[in-house]
Amino acid sequence: MIFANNEVAVCAATKADLYRIENMMQFYNYDFSEWYDIDLSETGLFRLQPKEAYWSQSSVKPFLIKMNDKLAGFAVIDDELTHDSSHYNLGYFFILRRYRGKGISQAAIQLLLNQFKGNWEIYSLRQNSVAEKFWRKTLTQFLGHVVESTDMKIHGEDSCLFKFSSIKNGGIPAT
Template identity: 45%
Template sequence: MPSIELHAAQRDDFDTLENLMQFYVYDFSEWLPLKLGEHGFFSIQPKTDYWRNPATRPFLIRVDGELAGFVSVDHDTHIEGAEYNIGYFFVSRRFRGQGVAKFVASTLLSQFPGQWQIFHLDANPAARRFWAKVMPHLTGDQFTLHQRPVDGYPCTFYRLQCPQPSP
């Protein structure tokens, strides 16, 4: 089992997060009509305001000390009563299928007790399989499913309650 670590991103990490967004968008270009710009990069707006928002908590993922992806927790919710949302979640292809994403999701849920929503595009089969497989284990089958569009794209939402850790 690899050594997986989740580190809160610091101000110095914002350029790294922006660079990783290119790979995140690349993956999404398989399911959404996203186009490369003339210089070979996806034309995405910098997310500086998002990363610096006090309600946004970005994290870098490391596996055996090597940068492996990123994840963010924010308050951009679509389900009534939800307090937390996974805004972005990216694990580099080399580290997929090794338990990295499950470790990260479990760690985040334990760090932020309260009402959560986690959603994915229905057009993303890897996300659909991943969340359907891990959600029962992460929650003890204590979640609800909701279907609704986000920006016109059908999405599946998981709503769950993460309890305060026992002392």
Template identity: 35%
Template sequence: MEVLVTRAAESQKELLANLLQFYVYDFTEFTNIAIGEDGSYPKLPELDAYWDPASGHHPYLIKVNGEIGGFILTKEIEHPRKYSRLCHFFILRKFRRLGAGTRAAVDFLKSSSGEWELSQLSSNIPAQAFWDKVIDKVGVEGKVSVRIEEGRRYQNFIVKMG
């Protein structure tokens, strides 16, 4: 299985917006988000920022065997310390449990050394298990810091160089 993560071009913004609908739908299992009267879920308010170079946001698309398979959205944080936040990660259901998500996440993080933060909803136990496995496979420097805050489980870690 070929899994490729590439930076999303601005011309792919609508594609990403469409994928975000599936992402939000999947989260309704853990949240109380209601579908709108128009049959769509709320839009990601900061979506446009992912194509603003000054914002520190970065959009990526995941392809599995040449087919759109998901996305990764990150943001660089500068204050009070410098780190990267993995804000959103999504794999289409047809590629789950095949290793595509793990491979995309591991390959992406291994190619992005430095300090990282990611989080999962406290109630989303499958996501917590997924990210524990990913972080273990990435190989981090030192310990992984874990904290629970406002209904979320946060993990901070440093990805080793090379």
């Protein structure tokens, strides 16, 4: 499954593609090391939690994000939800730095939200204020209204949770 606009494509990752996502998680962790104590292992790489069990869940949907057919990042949808009324959680979202600030992230999110209609949860870690601003702006532009957020602990971390519906009709808020 591939959904795309003129330049940005969001492609369902195959089992053979999962190593690409795990490789990019090194850069994902590098970015997070700005705000959180994430140390390198003795090999000089970040320690990644084994993902086989995660990837094998039927609710986990990994995607490669491409810009003009070049790998630009990844997204993973799962069902690790905080509310029973939600359908989707954006478990991971990452765009390589060279592609940031060019509308690629917004295009990829729009493609995902248009493909997976329903009640969503997207959270950012509180210390990552850049991500919180990105989600607030991107979701407001997509839905046409401000999305309220809730402060809560998720996986033991102070987080900002955005809960909303991707079904347009003026952007009906999730209940």
